[in-house]
Amino acid sequence: MLQPVPIATPAAEIAAWWRLVELCLPSHEECGALTFTPAGAETLEADWEQWLTDTFLPAVHPSLAALQSAAATQDVARVLSGDAALGRSLSSAAARGSLAAGRHLLLSFQPPQAAKLLERLREAAATDNQVGHAATVFAVRGRTFHLPFLQVAGALLLAECVLGADAAGVTLPAPRTAGLLQSALDRMAALPAAQLLAV
Numbered sequence: 001m002l003q004p005v006p007i008a009t010p011a012a013e014i015a016a017w018w019r020l021v022e023l024c025l026p027s028h029e030e031c032g033a034l035t036f037t038p039a040g041a042e043t044l045e046a047d048w049e050q051w052l053t054d055t056f057l058p059a060v061h062p063s064l065a066a067l068q069s070a071a072a073t074q075d076v077a078r079v080l081s082g083d084a085a086l087g088r089s090l091s092s093a094a095a096r097g098s099l100a101a102g103r104h105l106l107l108s109f110q111p112p113q114a115a116k117l118l119e120r121l122r123e124a125a126a127t128d129n130q131v132g133h134a135a136t137v138f139a140v141r142g143r144t145f146h147l148p149f150l151q152v153a154g155a156l157l158l159a160e161c162v163l164g165a166d167a168a169g170v171t172l173p174a175p176r177t178a179g180l181l182q183s184a185l186d187r188m189a190a191l192p193a194a195q196l197l198a199v
Contacts, residue, residue: 011174017181020155021162023145024138027109028159031101034134035060035094036164044170048161048180052187056157059089060135061188064156067139068149076120083121083136095133101163102132115144134159157184 038047063086070078087095106125111118125132142152161180165172
């Protein structure tokens with residue numbers, strides 16, 4: 001697995017990845033599913049693979065890369081444009097979950113000190129209820145904490161997996177979570193190099 005630090009067990013590895021989720025989405029306990037909404041325990045793996053194919057790889061992944069690139073240059077206009085484009089690329093149900101989670105974080109929590117881009121994104125969300133998708137918040141907060149793209153993407157994948165499963169009433173043990181995350185990271189790594197290096 002692509003690891004932020006050397007890890008010996010699936011539980012320790014998931015815990016290390018989860019620390020990145022907490023940096024990017026500290027409101028995770030209150031937000032519910034983002035864009036991954038599995039039907040239940042029996043179909044979780046198939047639902048995950050379908051979500052990767054239909055939502056993450058074609059819509060969320062490229063948007064996340066573009067948003068983190070825009071965040072790196074503190075370009076609020078590009079971030080807002082990328083956020084709107086992401087919203088248009090998601091199904092209506094996925095867009096609702098994405099907006100609910102992202103907007104909750106933006107509007108309910110103060111940005112870290114001196115995080116000017118995050119403050120401007122928060123101001124935009126306060127005046128426009130279509131601003132603030134979860135991937136946008138991950139990209140901007142990830143950039144605020146100087147996280148590389150693969151760590152931001154891995155953290156978003158883990159949040160999608162765990163929060164989606166939890167919303168469906170499924171508690172995932174660490175080995176199963178690690179397997180689902182690994183399958184997603186493998187699929188992401190198989191993308192053409194130009195897409196992986198978009199940032």
